[in-house]
Amino acid sequence: MLSPAIENFLKSVYELSQGSEKDWVSNAELAGMLKHSAAAITNMAKKLSSGKHPLVEHKPYSGTRLSPGGRRVALEVVRHHRLIELYLCEALGVPWDQVHEEAERLEHHISEDLEARMATALGHPEFDPHGAPIPTMDGQVFRRNSRSLDEVEPGSTVEIVEGSDHDPELLRYLGEHGLYPNTILSVVAREQFSNDLVVKVDQKEMRLGENATRYIRVA
Amino acid sequence: MLSPAIENFLKSVYELSQGSEKDWVSNAELAGMLKHSAAAITNMAKKLSSGKHPLVEHKPYSGTRLSPGGRRVALEVVRHHRLIELYLCEALGVPWDQVHEEAERLEHHISEDLEARMATALGHPEFDPHGAPIPTMDGQVFRRNSRSLDEVEPGSTVEIVEGSDHDPELLRYLGEHGLYPNTILSVVAREQFSNDLVVKVDQKEMRLGENATRYIRVA
DNA sequence: GAATATTTTTAATCTTGATTAAATATAGGT
DNA sequence: ACCTATATTTAATCAAGATTAAAAATATTC
Numbered sequence: 001m002l003s004p005a006i007e008n009f010l011k012s013v014y015e016l017s018q019g020s021e022k023d024w025v026s027n028a029e030l031a032g033m034l035k036h037s038a039a040a041i042t043n044m045a046k047k048l049s050s051g052k053h054p055l056v057e058h059k060p061y062s063g064t065r066l067s068p069g070g071r072r073v074a075l076e077v078v079r080h081h082r083l084i085e086l087y088l089c090e091a092l093g094v095p096w097d098q099v100h101e102e103a104e105r106l107e108h109h110i111s112e113d114l115e116a117r118m119a120t121a122l123g124h125p126e127f128d129p130h131g132a133p134i135p136t137m138d139g140q141v142f143r144r145n146s147r148s149l150d151e152v153e154p155g156s157t158v159e160i161v162e163g164s165d166h167d168p169e170l171l172r173y174l175g176e177h178g179l180y181p182n183t184i185l186s187v188v189a190r191e192q193f194s195n196d197l198v199v200k201v202d203q204k205e206m207r208l209g210e211n212a213t214r215y216i217r218v219a
Numbered sequence: 220m221l222s223p224a225i226e227n228f229l230k231s232v233y234e235l236s237q238g239s240e241k242d243w244v245s246n247a248e249l250a251g252m253l254k255h256s257a258a259a260i261t262n263m264a265k266k267l268s269s270g271k272h273p274l275v276e277h278k279p280y281s282g283t284r285l286s287p288g289g290r291r292v293a294l295e296v297v298r299h300h301r302l303i304e305l306y307l308c309e310a311l312g313v314p315w316d317q318v319h320e321e322a323e324r325l326e327h328h329i330s331e332d333l334e335a336r337m338a339t340a341l342g343h344p345e346f347d348p349h350g351a352p353i354p355t356m357d358g359q360v361f362r363r364n365s366r367s368l369d370e371v372e373p374g375s376t377v378e379i380v381e382g383s384d385h386d387p388e389l390l391r392y393l394g395e396h397g398l399y400p401n402t403i404l405s406v407v408a409r410e411q412f413s414n415d416l417v418v419k420v421d422q423k424e425m426r427l428g429e430n431a432t433r434y435i436r437v438a
Numbered sequence: 439g440a441a442t443a444t445t446t447t448t449a450a451t452c453t454t455g456a457t458t459a460a461a462t463a464t465a466g467g468t
Numbered sequence: 469a470c471c472t473a474t475a476t477t478t479a480a481t482c483a484a485g486a487t488t489a490a491a492a493a494t495a496t497t498c
Binding site for chain 4 (some may be wrong): 003005036037039040043044047060061062
């Protein structure tokens with residue numbers, strides 16, 4: 001069994017490489033995401049890139065990327081995380097701004113059997129409560145193409161695909177305004193100097209700051 | 220937050236002191252239950268008995284017992300464990316011989332909020348799938364008085380109160396024979412030399428070895 | 439392209455929670 | 469009461485996963 005420290009490392013490499021469409025991830029990015037020192041990242045990268053079945057490749061001073069085996073592990077952890085998030089929402093009514101933190105711990109401790117039972121109970125869902133795709137057991141990820149809401153030109157009508165799950169504050173705000181995945185939204189105008197967006201959801205107009213629009217992905 | 224190592228230590232002190240009706244627990248008993256060396260037990264006992272709010276008392280060469288604070292923590296962990304066991308059985312259909320192992324890991328990682336939601340979903344249950352009482356949030360434990368099935372005299376009719384959850388093998392065996400908590404059972408005879416018991420459950424007679432009867436508690 | 443700034447790695451160290459082996463205390467039997 | 473067996477503690481050590489500070493490599497800027 002791999003330790004939580006290792007699973008988190010691999011998950012971070014995966015998530016950061018997703019964000020930027022490049023598979024090499026810098027030391028600094030990993031240190032930032034994992035909230036560890038840069039030295040800790042180097043240590044872990046060296047450790048995981050050596051041995052019989054390396055989980056990552058590590059080019060010194062250049063970066064880290066997942067090996068096929070490391071990707072498998074990362075997707076398993078992400079699958080756990082997102083299934084747990086959805087399960088907590090659906091089955092136990094945990095507010096969607098709290099499920100991330102809970103899943104962050106539990107993802108390392110559920111068995112494959114329990115994972116399978118949750119997936120069955122939920123009807124083998126494809127997306128978590130924030131709209132992120134749940135990887136399948138054989139490692140497929142159905143990613144919908146989307147762009148950030150802050151780059152949408154006024155006049156367009158779009159559908160919310162996904163909201164970042166890392167900031168509970170933001171999630172509470174989105175929830176209060178009905179900004180869930182699959183919600184239809186039209187961009188009315190962009191404010192002159194602030195980058196704020198005026199949007200219309202379900203007949204109601206509201207103004208969203210850049211801190212919100214940057215973390216909402218739409219299609 | 221207390222580490223899993225500490226939580227497990229306190230839980231073991233609690234469980235061993237329950238078993239023997241004495242609150243002092245020996246080093247060897249703890250080493251056996253936690254599957255650690257005796258030295259590891261001494262270290263942990265010393266660590267937890269020092270500091271501002273000690274969780275245990277430790278009398279060198281004599282034993283360890285819980286402080287009121289340590290008892291609170293132990294009961295919290297036991298509550299988590301038993302609620303999780305029941306939740307997995309009831310809500311997700313995990314076989315009762317597998318829930319212990321799963322709960323053993325998850326008990327250290329659920330929030331108080333999630334604990335409360337599980338308790339609500341289950342209707343604030345009093346007993347886990349093996350018949351063990353689930354401590355209340357304020358630390359009360361409803362213990363039913365019971366004795367081991369292997370000390371019951373032939374001719375008696377008794378009710379199963381609890382089965383040990385530590386051996387999946389035994390639990391599977393009990394499940395196959397319908398020997399669940401609350402089941403009524405009559406002891407027909409005791410075999411001459413083996414200590415095996417002939418019992419009748421739901422019209423069917425069966426013979427139970429000492430390895431089973433010793434771990435079944437009845438009233 | 440040299441000087442400086444930034445990033446990464448190395449080296450030494452820390453903490454937690456374990457181990458084994460040796461020393462010491464307690465308990466039992468005659 | 470003494471000798472022995474058993475249990476416990478001490479001491480030294482280990483491994484994992486972190487840290488800080490210094491050294492080294494890479495990037496940036498003029």
